[in-house]
Amino acid sequence: MDELYKPEHFNKLIETIxxxxxxxxxxxxxxxxxxxxxxxxEKELNLLNTLVGKADFESVLFDIFKEYPKTIKAIPTLLAIRDKSIEVLIDKTNFIYQHFDFKQKELTDDNVHKLVEFVMKSGLGELIQNKQIKSIPDYCMGVEVGLDSNGRKNRGGTQMENLVESFVAKFCHEQNLQYLPQANAKKIKENWNIEINVDKSSRIIDFVIKDNTDKLYFIECNFYNGGGSKLKSTATEYIEMSRFWKEQEIEFIWVTDGKGWLTTQNPLQDYFERGNILLNIEMLKGGYFRKIIK
Structure with missing residues (x-):
């Protein structure tokens, strides 16, 4: 295990990023x-789809909103927003706002006219009328795909966790050890009757492994494709976190990877040189858990 603290180990980690x-x-x-x-x-989108290419677009949209008011709830999604009501600044000089509510149950003709106006002035109506949107249901699917792209950052973190868990699960199965994913103090107490002190009540550890002597190993993992201040702040946080767990005789293992570290090596090296365990994916593939957990 001593080799994990030598400079050669850090050099190997950087070389195998x-x-x-x-x-x-x-x-x-x-x-x-x-x-x-x-x-x-879906039903509302199909009703609105009858608007495609209509010369008398505003008149037909008014009738649809009036007769089928539930169709109004589809408008925010078609504009890639989640809000059920919105304030639109219509006078930039006097700061006058127009309120639009997309969840109204009872509609006056004035309300409907305002909603039709909203659709037209937002530009959505013109696209539908001119057949630049040929299928509203298909267009809505595309909007949702675009909105879902915001979740890729979280999925990236989840993918690293899933990847690391495959190594954790395999190692624990081979060594007949137990592990917990996404564990907090309560979960550790309930499963193993071991009490730990936490630095904050919301603390969740990516993975916790318990060896046959009831010693705990905490594993945190992340992957960085790009550099930036986040990497430095993570390294700083983990220096303190490792110290906090060591005081309770808990071994802390940081598994991190990604080319972002190639331009932000100093914080990573600072963490390593303080006597902390640092691994990357290639090292997991090389069976490094066996060097740490007996």
Whole structure:
């Protein structure tokens, strides 16, 4: 285990940094979520689809809103927003706002006219009328795919966790050890009757392994494709975190990777040189858990 603290270990880690990334097929689009968001307004989208190419677009839209008011709830999604009501600044000089409510149950003609005006002035109406949007249901699916792209950052973190867990699970199975994913103090107490002190009540550890002597090993993992201040702040946080766990005789293992570290090596080296355990994916592949957990 002494070799894990030598300079050669850090050099090897940098040399074997994963530069290609860990993108897997489920990273791109969460199709289940997209379909789940579209399904509740599917009927309304099909009703609105009758508007495509209509010369008397505003008149027909007024009639649809009036006769089928539930169609109004689909408008925010078509504009890629989640808000059920919105304030639009219509006078920049006097700061006058127009309120639009997309969840109204009782509509006056004035309310409907305002909603039709909103659709037209937002530019959505013109696209539908001119057939630049040829299928509103298909267009809505595309909007949801675009909105889902915001979740890729979280999926990237989840993919690293899934990848590391595959090594944790295999190692624990081979060594007949137990582990807990996404564990907090309560979960550790309930499963193993071991009490730990935490630095904050919301602290969740990516993985906890318990050896046959009831010693605990805490594992945190992350992957950085790009550099920036986040990497430095993470390294600083983990220096303190490792110290905090060591005081309780808990071994802290940081598994991190990604080409972002190639331009931000100093914080990573600072963490390592303080006597902390540092691994990357290539080292997991090389069976480094066996060097740490007996």
């Amino acid at each position: 994963n530069k290609k990334g860990i993108i897997q097929y489920d990273y791109f689009v969460n199709w289940q979520k997209v379909l789940k968001n579209v399904e509740p307004i």
